[in-house]
Each structure stands twice: as C-alpha cells, then as structure tokens.
Amino acid sequence: EGEVRIMEWEKQENQQQQQQQQQQQNGGSLYVQVMTDEQMELLRRQISVYATICEQLVEMHKAITAQQDLAGMRLGNLYCDPLMSSSGHKITARQRWTPTPMQLQILERIFDQGNGTPTKQKIKEITSDLTQHGQISETNVYNWFQNRRARSKRKQLVPASNNPESEVETEVESPKETKAKPEDIHSHENPNPWTEDLSFRSPEISSDLRAFD
Amino acid sequence: EGEVRIMEWEKQENQQQQQQQQQQQNGGSLYVQVMTDEQMELLRRQISVYATICEQLVEMHKAITAQQDLAGMRLGNLYCDPLMSSSGHKITARQRWTPTPMQLQILERIFDQGNGTPTKQKIKEITSDLTQHGQISETNVYNWFQNRRARSKRKQLVPASNNPESEVETEVESPKETKAKPEDIHSHENPNPWTEDLSFRSPEISSDLRAFD
C-alpha cells in the first residue's frame, strides 16, 4: 500500500523471476540489492516529492517572513525554545548526544575520506566546525569515530545480519564463515558516489533559513 | 559534485568492478540497477535526512501560520496531511528478524541456564543450531541476548520504585562533559539545492502546493 519500503526490496527481489541469477552470481559473500525499474521510479518519485515540498516551503517562508518584517513582527527561534529554554531545570533531559543530520553528514564525509584515526588536533577542528550545526563536544567526536570504525569493520565480517529470504539454504557454517575476500567486497576508496550527494550547499537558501534563528 | 543522481546509478554501476557481470547476465533487454548493502543503507539514511528536514520545515510553517492566523491571514494547513500521507512518510522501513516459537524456546532455555555471557564461539554454535528451526544469523542471536539481559535487568529495578513522585527534579547536571545535548534544531543553514539537481517533479504534489501562491 503506497509505502516505499526500501529495506524490503531485497525480499521482493527473490520474487522477481527475471533477476534470480543475481544471487548465485555473487556467491555468498557479495550481496547486492536489485531494483526494478518500477522500484527505481518509486524512489525517484519519493525524493522528488521531498524536493518539491522543501522548495515550496522555502518559497513560502520567504513570502511570509517578508510580511512579518513589514508588520514589524519578527518570529524568533520558535522551535528552539520549547526544548532547552528551561535553563535551570532538567526535566526531560536526554543525556546522550545525538548527532544532527547535518553533523552526521559531515562526519560521514570525513570518515569516508579515509584518514583513519583523527588526531587530537583534528578532532578539535572537527568539533569546532560541527558546533555550528548543533551541540557537540570533542569527546562526542572521538567516540563517534571509534564506534564508526569498529562497527564498519564488524559489518564487513557479518554483512548478512538480516535478510531472511536470502540464505534459505540452511546449512551449517562453512569454515571461514562469511567474510572471505576483503579487497573484493569493498572498494574502500570511493564506495559510492552518493556520499557527497547530500552535501547541501546553497548560499542563498541557507541565509534564508538562517533567518529563523 | 553534490547531487542526488538517482538516474545515473546504472551508469556508475558499470564502474563498479564488483558488479559488472550483471550487465551481460541480462543481455540487452532486461536492465536492472544494483546496489550493495552499504549503498542501500546510505540511501536509506539520506532519504531519512530529507524526511527530517521536511518535517522541520513543516514545523516552521506551522508555527508561522499560527501567527498568520492571529493576524487574520489564512494560508492553510494544506501540505502536512495531504503530502505526508501521499508520500507515505514511512520511507524508511526495514525488515527485522522474528524468532520462530521454536527458536525462542531454545533461546530462553539457554538464557535460563544462567551462563550469562554468550561467547562469540557460543553464539556461533547456538546460531547454527537454531538455523535448523528457521532463518537466523549470529547477529540476531547476539542482539537477542543483549536485549534479553538488559530487559531482564530492568524489570527487576522498576517494580521496586517506592518513590513515585520526586524523581524528576533529582536529575542534577551530570558533571560529565558528555552533556552536549542537541535535540536537533539544526537544519537551519543548510541546504537545499536538490530542486535543481532533481530534474523531475511530481505534478500532483505541485498542484497541491500551488495553493501557496
């Protein structure tokens, strides 16, 4: 029913008679998802909707704030307040740092650049950069890289964490288990081109949205 | 550079040495896109980012239009419901493992044996045993024990809460510097050049939004 269920494509894949050979082709270690034209179209449409909505909202915002200015009314950071305005009291405190989407994007980008463990100096830099996108401390950054690396590594070893439909052959472990061919599976260099895709940069729009602050 | 290039995956695919065979396989008539797990996950996240940003923009709009209403101006609450529902908003849907009754029974039994720490080796054993009763991975087993233990522990502590009242204010600042608490308000100076990158639009949505004009 009208939902785009990305993670379930691989399931559907098994039902697409036309693509079955894909499985065997890749043996057990390499695992890929296959999308049909239809699914691709669905995805395309989904993103399109987001793009359109955002664009329209930005336009709308422009118009509205223009009026606001005329009326002498200036809306402040309406959404920021409800959360932390209560300075003294920590009622509903989430004590765990959570990266904002923007911070995450940046961190991922840095991580993908491959320069392994960031030095102390580097962490300082990164931290101060990320501060512009939300609260963050050096410890947060440090931990993030530690975890990111460890889990990235582990993920290679156990890539098939959850795909019920795929490995139906129910056989006992082959000696070497999953991960067998390190260099084939992942091109560490530029795993995919999309990594950079979300590096939003639109000076004009940016300044527009900043008006909310 | 920074763009969402959905329609070009098939092109890039040719450059992914690991997936080349795909081409020949399908001859010339059948054409499919291939993604690795990693790429899939990335995509999922990116769309998630879009969703987040859109939500925030919508929130902004709500707040602003609320003001507008007070001023007697009616911009309408058109976008939220119609759009979000039409696009599903549940873009990120992932499947998840569900233990079969048999597997659950076995797991419970092992857990009750008290051997708290499931060793890696042990997990491998358990997993291969359970495979006979349904699809399962080592990660599933690992997670199950983690969760089982954690929740078993919590159940013991909660029932013994004798002080139903004052627990809210007790939360004094944790001296720990791990306090960086963002609670996402970000998104401000970010972005949005997607509109030009996505060279397609969603007609019906556009018409919905046209009311903004």
Added chain:
DNA sequence: CTTTTATGAATGAAGG
C-alpha cells in the same frame, strides 16, 4: 483501521 505494546536493532559511551 488506529493505537499500544513488545522487542529486534542501532548507537553513544565506558572499560580494559
């Protein structure tokens, strides 16, 4: 069909 609950999975942080 909508809301609630149970629980698999993800992840920030701590310890060694």
Added chain:
DNA sequence: CCTTCATTCATAAAAG
C-alpha cells in the same frame, strides 16, 4: 582498538 552496557529508535504483533 575491541567488547560491553545502557538507552533509544523502529517496527511486527497485539489490542481496541
């Protein structure tokens, strides 16, 4: 770096 724990998120299943 690796493992473990605690907390949170998301979703399948159950309840209304």
